Amino acid sequence: MTLHKPKARFMFETLDQIEEDIRKSLAEAASNRRSPMHTPVVGTPDADVRMMVLRGWDARAGTLRLHTDARSAKVAQIGDGARVGLLFHDPDARIQIRAKGQGRILTDGAQVEAAWAASSEYARRCYLAVAAPGSAVDAPTSGLPPQVEGIRPSEEQLLPARENFALLMVEVDAFDWLLLAHDGHRRAQFVRDGAGWQGVWVVP
Numbered sequence: 552m553t554l555h556k557p558k559a560r561f562m563f564e565t566l567d568q569i570e571e572d573i574r575k576s577l578a579e580a581a582s583n584r585r586s587p588m589h590t591p592v593v594g595t596p597d598a599d600v601r602m603m604v605l606r607g608w609d610a611r612a613g614t615l616r617l618h619t620d621a622r623s624a625k626v627a628q629i630g631d632g633a634r635v636g637l638l639f640h641d642p643d644a645r646i647q648i649r650a651k652g653q654g655r656i657l658t659d660g661a662q663v664e665a666a667w668a669a670s671s672e673y674a675r676r677c678y679l680a681v682a683a684p685g686s687a688v689d690a691p692t693s694g695l696p697p698q699v700e701g702i703r704p705s706e707e708q709l710l711p712a713r714e715n716f717a718l719l720m721v722e723v724d725a726f727d728w729l730l731l732a733h734d735g736h737r738r739a740q741f742v743r744d745g746a747g748w749q750g751v752w753v754v755p
């Protein structure tokens with residue numbers, strides 16, 4: 552898919568085309584850091600929102616994967632089943648995609664180990680923070696131990712970070728897709744229907 556290219560309304564005459572746009576946009580967002588949808592806004596039931604990096608999208612299972620610190624406030628909020636909302640926006644394409652589903656925090660298992668192993672040393676360094684994200688401190692700080700600040704940490708230095716690493720998996724059960732266009736906006740919604748999606752047009 553070409554990034555930063557406006558999408559025209561004629562590209563979206565059918566619900567199938569929109570479903571395909573959602574699938575392709577999320578695949579691109581998860582794999583390309585230059586995608587404008589790479590960093591969705593993630594909302595939790597406590598009305599809090601924050602940006603996170605989309606790390607994976609399993610189109611077959613309808614599951615999104617994100618990485619976070621197991622000690623963070625959102626992890627306590629989500630636990631093993633809170634509702635999670637995600638907002639994706641591509642300003643050039645003028646498309647907004649909203650996703651809703653069941654969130655689940657994973658700290659152990661093959662999926663977590665694979666994601667940890669695939670993360671760069673710099674990405675894994677974040678999880679060396681001494682205190683939990685959001686902890687009050689007396690002075691400005693990165694939270695990292697001084698010996699790893701500004702450097703690429705060794706595998707040995709990264710060992711204690713693993714226990715702070717968690718996956719946020721979101722099993723999406725609804726999408727809301729919106730295109731802004733001069734000649735008429737378009738909006739469609741999809742709900743999970745078995746292994747596929749059931750779509751309807753709605754007024755923008």
Ligand SMILES: Cc1cc2nc3c(=O)[nH]c(=O)nc-3n(C[C@H](O)[C@H](O)[C@H](O)COP(=O)(O)O)c2cc1C
Nearest residue numbers: 590601602603604618619620623624625626684685
């Ligand atoms: C562009 C961007 C990307 C971010 N990516 C992540 C991420 O992938 N995971 C994460 O936990 N926090 C990420 N953050 C930080 C969060 O927005 C948030 O500040 C932090 O996770 C603490 O949130 P909480 O207190 O709600 O748990 C990112 C922030 C920005 C600005």
